[in-house]
Amino acid sequence: MPIIVNLDVMMAKRKMSLNALSEQVGITLSNLSILKQGKAKAIRFSTLELICKVLDCQPGDILEYRPETTSKH
Amino acid sequence: MKKLGNSSLSSILLLITRITWWAECIFVGIVSALAIALLFAKKDLSFDAPVSFSPVLFRALTAKQAGTPQGHLNITRGIFYLPIECNWKTIGTMLVIFLIFFSLILLVTFQLKKIFASFSRNEPFMESNILRIRNIGLAVLSYPLLRFLFDAGLYRYLRARFTWTADLRLTYSFDFSTLLAGLILIVIAEIFRLGSELDNEQKLTI
Numbered sequence: 628m629p630i631i632v633n634l635d636v637m638m639a640k641r642k643m644s645l646n647a648l649s650e651q652v653g654i655t656l657s658n659l660s661i662l663k664q665g666k667a668k669a670i671r672f673s674t675l676e677l678i679c680k681v682l683d684c685q686p687g688d689i690l691e692y693r694p695e696t697t698s699k700h
Numbered sequence: 701m702k703k704l705g706n707s708s709l710s711s712i713l714l715l716i717t718r719i720t721w722w723a724e725c726i727f728v729g730i731v732s733a734l735a736i737a738l739l740f741a742k743k744d745l746s747f748d749a750p751v752s753f754s755p756v757l758f759r760a761l762t763a764k765q766a767g768t769p770q771g772h773l774n775i776t777r778g779i780f781y782l783p784i785e786c787n788w789k790t791i792g793t794m795l796v797i798f799l800i801f802f803s804l805i806l807l808v809t810f811q812l813k814k815i816f817a818s819f820s821r822n823e824p825f826m827e828s829n830i831l832r833i834r835n836i837g838l839a840v841l842s843y844p845l846l847r848f849l850f851d852a853g854l855y856r857y858l859r860a861r862f863t864w865t866a867d868l869r870l871t872y873s874f875d876f877s878t879l880l881a882g883l884i885l886i887v888i889a890e891i892f893r894l895g896s897e898l899d900n901e902q903k904l905t906i
Contacts, residue, residue: 658906668904 631691634663637682652677703819710819717813724806728799735795738786745784780858801846804839811836825892825899834889841882844875 638648645663649656654674661667675686682689702708738745784790811832818826851872 654906661904662906666904667906668901670906674906 628665629692629694631693632662632665632667632689633691634659634678634689637684637688641682641684643682648678648681651681704824705822706820708820710816714813714816714820717809717816721806721809721813724802724809728802728806731798731802732795735791739788739791741786745786745790746781748779748781782858797850801843804843804846807839808836825896827896830889830893830896833892834886837882837885837889839882840878840885843882844878848872848874 638645645656645659649659652659652674654662654677658667662670675689678689679686704710815829815832818824818829855872
């Protein structure tokens, strides 16, 4: 998927565990894990806002666009 | 009263379908045992077929082929009674026809049981439910077709073996309403497929 979720990078920078983030944001651990692993199909703005607030960062720090490269042979 | 989840209408329907399922299984067992018992009992059997006729023009029926037992017509009830020989071939054929028709009923009950079980767990849009609803639709769709083929075959059998001296016709018609119900169920299965996709997307939206 072209959208990469760099949540674990931001969590490491802020030295925050998944459990702690889950408690502060108010999302279940399983949902947060789905987001971290890049398996989520969508994220609500309200959720993104809470994550950015807790991790004190910008949405661009968590989400990255990496276009899929196709090899031409 | 809530419709999905524990202690809901779905859980009541689940209980009903479970009881119905076991009752149907027992019924099949009893009928099969009775069919086998008939062979040993050597009792005379009578096959009943509904007929429509004009009583003013009715004459006696005569068997076309030698050795075919003569049937008689109950004018009041409009039913033709045909005595049949109690042997392995006859009992076997009747049992097979019964099992073919009843297997459709068993299939529908079994699928409904599974569907209501998923409803009771608050998981209506499971992938397996799509297939189950479609199977129920196909079973419902095939019943009028099988019934029509059976009645048409019976009509040809009776016409071939008896001389009809009156305007006598076997009563059978095609059940369009059941056919339509089957088609509607197949469409509902597709709606459930869409529901499943939306449900999956919703679950993966954080």
